[in-house]
Amino acid sequence: MRVDLTSAVRFDLPRGAVHTTGSGLTGQGEERAVLIPVAALAEALASAPRDTREHVARAVGGSIGRRAAARFGGSSGVRDADVESVVESLAAEIALAGFGVLSLERWGKALVILLEAPPAFDSQFFAPLLEAALGAATAWATRASLTCLHLSNDDDGSRFLIARGPSGEQVRMWMNSGVTWAEALRRLQRDGGNR
Amino acid sequence: VTDRERISRLEALLARVKARTDEPRSDLPTEHTENGEQHAETYEEAELIEEPTDDVAAAAIGADDFLESSHPEAIGHPHADSRFPAESSTLQALPPPPPNSSNNAFVAPDSSPIVLSPTSPASLEEAFEQYEMVSEVVEVTPDAEDDAVRPSVPAPIMSDEAFAQADELQLRVSTPIEEFQSQQRLVVAPSSRPVSGVDAGELEVLGEADLESDEVMDVETDDLLSRTSDMDVQSSRPTRQAEEMIATILSTGLDAPPENANRPVLELQDEDEIEEPPPSSRRPVSHEEVHEQELTFENDPPPSPLMTPPPESGPQVALADLSGDFDADFSGVRKDPADEPVVLRAPLADNSGVAVVVAPSPPRAAATFGELIDVALSI
Numbered sequence: 231m232r233v234d235l236t237s238a239v240r241f242d243l244p245r246g247a248v249h250t251t252g253s254g255l256t257g258q259g260e261e262r263a264v265l266i267p268v269a270a271l272a273e274a275l276a277s278a279p280r281d282t283r284e285h286v287a288r289a290v291g292g293s294i295g296r297r298a299a300a301r302f303g304g305s306s307g308v309r310d311a312d313v314e315s316v317v318e319s320l321a322a323e324i325a326l327a328g329f330g331v332l333s334l335e336r337w338g339k340a341l342v343i344l345l346e347a348p349p350a351f352d353s354q355f356f357a358p359l360l361e362a363a364l365g366a367a368t369a370w371a372t373r374a375s376l377t378c379l380h381l382s383n384d385d386d387g388s389r390f391l392i393a394r395g396p397s398g399e400q401v402r403m404w405m406n407s408g409v410t411w412a413e414a415l416r417r418l419q420r421d422g423g424n425r
Numbered sequence: 426v427t428d429r430e431r432i433s434r435l436e437a438l439l440a441r442v443k444a445r446t447d448e449p450r451s452d453l454p455t456e457h458t459e460n461g462e463q464h465a466e467t468y469e470e471a472e473l474i475e476e477p478t479d480d481v482a483a484a485a486i487g488a489d490d491f492l493e494s495s496h497p498e499a500i501g502h503p504h505a506d507s508r509f510p511a512e513s514s515t516l517q518a519l520p521p522p523p524p525n526s527s528n529n530a531f532v533a534p535d536s537s538p539i540v541l542s543p544t545s546p547a548s549l550e551e552a553f554e555q556y557e558m559v560s561e562v563v564e565v566t567p568d569a570e571d572d573a574v575r576p577s578v579p580a581p582i583m584s585d586e587a588f589a590q591a592d593e594l595q596l597r598v599s600t601p602i603e604e605f606q607s608q609q610r611l612v613v614a615p616s617s618r619p620v621s622g623v624d625a626g627e628l629e630v631l632g633e634a635d636l637e638s639d640e641v642m643d644v645e646t647d648d649l650l651s652r653t654s655d656m657d658v659q660s661s662r663p664t665r666q667a668e669e670m671i672a673t674i675l676s677t678g679l680d681a682p683p684e685n686a687n688r689p690v691l692e693l694q695d696e697d698e699i700e701e702p703p704p705s706s707r708r709p710v711s712h713e714e715v716h717e718q719e720l721t722f723e724n725d726p727p728p729s730p731l732m733t734p735p736p737e738s739g740p741q742v743a744l745a746d747l748s749g750d751f752d753a754d755f756s757g758v759r760k761d762p763a764d765e766p767v768v769l770r771a772p773l774a775d776n777s778g779v780a781v782v783v784a785p786s787p788p789r790a791a792a793t794f795g796e797l798i799d800v801a802l803s804i
Contacts, residue, residue, distance in 0.1 A: 309795030316794040341801030368798060376802065394802050418804055 233301070233322035239263075250326075251297070261293070268328075268349045275355060284358045291359035294323040295366030305369035320363060329356070330387070337412075338419040343378070346387035353380050353388055360390055381411040391415070439670055 240249045240260065249260040275283050298319040302308045308316050313334070321332040330348035334341060343360055361378035370376045377398030381389040389411070391401060397418060404414040791797035 309793060309798070311794055313791055313794045313797050336797075336801075339800050339804045341797065364798075368795070370798060370802075392798075392801055393804065397804055 233318050238326055272351050287355050287358040288362040291362030292366040295363035298323045299367040308367050337415045340415045341392040343390045344387050357390055
């Protein structure tokens, strides 16, 4: 399936308003949006406390996940949909919001999201955003805790690990002790995160 | 005149000198002495005196100045040179002699004021006797002058006219001018005034104004010394007495003889007579090191040391062109064909099916996105 982004954003110039196509999952219609320069948003996020930054990021990510899931008729449709279609829908919503190009990597059983060409925001801003997007799209939060952990910033982009809460915390500890993110993923698959 | 009389005269003269020394000095020149000797006369007084005759003049010389006349033994005497100042001052004060005057060569016209003095000699015979003695003494040959040791004579500071008058006096007394020390010349002409521009008339004024009693005293002392020296020649017995008198005179603080008066004149050998050192004793030319302190603007820097000239440079021969036969790869070591081995290699270009990689099976592909999430969250 190909994501149809026709009339995804509507500019109502006589009223001076910008509207995004509403997601079918939430049942809401169009959503009014504003165009904010990246520098102004980055400065606002940098000066804001951590909880504020995470709250903003989760709000933006939830909106993206809901719009992506709206194409599939809700979170159940997402779970039953093939992987490529869901990835295409999520990547389309991320790109429409202007946060870069999203892709998925599988390192064994570990699921890694690669975000290419993101805006100049703090990497800690995108982790809660992606976590909220996936949670809103799949409604996984109702079943178990889902954690999105920032792994690295490479030339090709930023990588984030999607794992359970305890597994994500173990990888964080390994990386804080000097273990590379690749070795941490190997240890996670060898030893498991359920120790 | 016997020696005793001479000694008595000298003693009297010595006593007079001492008395004159003790007397306070006055600015006016002394005209007469106790014995009637007149050594310094002003120009006005000299004009009133009649010209003396030859005999009287000779008598005057014999009476008063015969001992101060020049003689060979007195030439080398250091005090003999000091006689000139008094005579020179008198000479300058007197007018020039008439051109047709036929004076004797031994007559001293400058001593004419002395001739008519009240203390002239007692008799003409004595004067003639003294005249003969003076004539014998005065005749000095030039050869004898050269052989004698002469005292060093400073450069005369006089005008040409004064020199001419001095030369005239020299001819009259047949005494070389070198004997007369130019002390009086220095006294007559002020040292601060250039002497070259002074004429005869000015010299007269200077002689009148600057002539002091000290100069007369010097003249008298010199006369005494001359007499003592003459006495030494004629008789050896009173020599000790004369020496004592000289010592007494010198102790009074009068003119002392110059230190280098008896110093013989060094005669340098001619350059031709200097023998050239033998070649074996010659040393290479070397320059003394000159310090920077010695280098001034006036001194020229020392010449550069002598060095052998550089070799002459001739035409340089160009090398032959070797670019044509030059081989850049040739290292000079030639290979031997027997040293290189022959390598046989098998053709292994197609090796695609040789190896089989056995790896763990990849995870099963998730059919749905929900299954993918379950697998990812299973670890």
